Amino acid sequence: MxxxxxxxxxxxxxxxxxxxxxxxxxxxxxxxxxxxxxxxxxxxxxSDLTSLSQLALLLALNFADEILTLQKRQVDLDELERDLSSMTQRLESALQSRSNAGTGV
Missing domain, CATH: 3.30.160 (Double Stranded RNA Binding Domain)
Structure with missing residues (x-):
């Protein structure tokens, strides 16, 4: 863009x-x-804040907290996705080995 x-x-x-x-x-x-x-x-x-600048600052702090929390969750999800992918590959490999052993290949 x-x-x-x-x-x-x-x-x-x-x-x-x-x-x-x-x-x-x-x-x-x-x-x-x-x-x-x-x-x-x-x-x-x-809150008991009335100043627009104070409200905006508190709101910015809330947004920063949300962003950091979401970033941490994304890192956790990425790690889970890698673990799941690794497990899937191992399972597929084990199934392939078992299938090959059953056919004598």
Missing amino acids: DEHDLKQYQININGNEFAVASPYGEEHIREVERYLEEQMNEVREQ
Whole structure:
């Protein structure tokens, strides 16, 4: 993707208008806008913070935690996938050896 793929959009977060550019289309941008607004409201309800900058910082910390957790899960899934692939290869090899032994090959 390059800068020519970007389209401009206006979003509203917490009563503030922002101009954003994205290659992913309006539907995606509206989904991001809704998600961010929901998360901002949740942080506001769970804390006594009123400053937009403090809310944004706490929200950024929450997002960083989510990202790191998801990255760890992905590493775990990658390890499981490698283990499963290795087991599958060993099983296929064992079955092939057994099949060859039964046919005298």
